[in-house]
Amino acid sequence: MGIIDKLNKDFESRVRLGIMSVLMVNEWVDFTEMKNLLNITDGNLASHSSALEKSEYIEVKKEFVGKKPKTSYQVTPRGRAAFKEHLSYLEKLMKS
Amino acid sequence: MNQKHQEDLAHIRSMMERSSRFISLSGLSGVFAGLSALIGGLYVYQLFKANGIEYFGEQQITIPASLVNQLFYTGLIILAFAFLFGLTFTVRKSRKYDLPIWTSATKNMLFNLAVPLVTGGIFCLALLHHEIYGFIAPTTLIFYGLALVNAEKYTFSDIKYLGFCELVLGFISLFYIGYGLVFWIIGFGILHILYGLVMFKKYK
Numbered sequence: 001m002g003i004i005d006k007l008n009k010d011f012e013s014r015v016r017l018g019i020m021s022v023l024m025v026n027e028w029v030d031f032t033e034m035k036n037l038l039n040i041t042d043g044n045l046a047s048h049s050s051a052l053e054k055s056e057y058i059e060v061k062k063e064f065v066g067k068k069p070k071t072s073y074q075v076t077p078r079g080r081a082a083f084k085e086h087l088s089y090l091e092k093l094m095k096s
Numbered sequence: 097m098n099q100k101h102q103e104d105l106a107h108i109r110s111m112m113e114r115s116s117r118f119i120s121l122s123g124l125s126g127v128f129a130g131l132s133a134l135i136g137g138l139y140v141y142q143l144f145k146a147n148g149i150e151y152f153g154e155q156q157i158t159i160p161a162s163l164v165n166q167l168f169y170t171g172l173i174i175l176a177f178a179f180l181f182g183l184t185f186t187v188r189k190s191r192k193y194d195l196p197i198w199t200s201a202t203k204n205m206l207f208n209l210a211v212p213l214v215t216g217g218i219f220c221l222a223l224l225h226h227e228i229y230g231f232i233a234p235t236t237l238i239f240y241g242l243a244l245v246n247a248e249k250y251t252f253s254d255i256k257y258l259g260f261c262e263l264v265l266g267f268i269s270l271f272y273i274g275y276g277l278v279f280w281i282i283g284f285g286i287l288h289i290l291y292g293l294v295m296f297k298k299y300k
Contacts, residue, residue, distance in 0.1 A: 014242040021111035
């Protein structure tokens with residue numbers, strides 16, 4: 001199996017890469033901030049984040065601040081490990 | 097294929113940078129903050145002269161209470177100008193590069209900057225209260241230097257070099273009480289202008 005086959009399919013999309021990158025260097029990041037950082041639409045972020053949640057790479061927290069619902073994201077240990085692995089494969093690919 | 101992976105890596109790096117560091121601070125903010133301090137410092141020198149005090153004279157100077165008040169307000173005005181310039185150029189830069197301003201990185205940076213700055217400010221108010229004017233300039237330089245070194249994790253890390261320079265200048269001025277204004281003009285005026293120009297060129 002070549003290195004390319006080892007690349008995690010879950011991280012193929014730019015948006016998912018972005019979400020993971022932001023969460024690698026921050027603790028909890030809320031929906032609005034994530035949306036602004038990545039410059040994407042609500043729907044786009046919602047669909048990609050739920051895909052990452054399904055793979056158990058991120059944890060989603062929903063709470064109410066006053067009457068407004070607030071969604072925040074955090075990376076799970078599993079997600080951190082998977083992303084690090086993905087990064088090191090990418091780097092290996094660059095070198096070869 | 098290779099092209100895509102390279103772009104992926106670049107994207108990852110930029111998202112990490114963008115989300116964890118406050119990078120909208122423009123070099124021009126530094127230049128104009130420095131100019132405000134320079135002009136303010138020279139104005140203070142004129143104030144001394146107008147009050148019949150020879151700043152670089154041989155004898156120890158005593159500062160009348162009215163002049164202390166004037167100096168205090170001059171300081172506040174310089175601070176307000178520096179802050180306004182900083183804000184203006186930051187907003188301009190973030191609009192130009194489409195960077196969000198009020199992020200958790202910004203809040204982290206401001207908090208880390210504020211802890212030493214507020215501490216130093218209160219310390220200076222106490223010095224003012226006890227009429228120990230000679231130590232005010234070194235104190236402002238040292239606490240400002242500490243604030244910059246402290247905020248380094250949340251903005252361009254080059255800022256720590258400015259912080260170290262302010263610290264060294266503050267240390268030297270501790271031993272040359274009576275020349276505070278000179279060190280203050282170098283630290284807040286000239287160093288800011290130099291740093292601002294270097295940053296402006298580097299991150300343009």
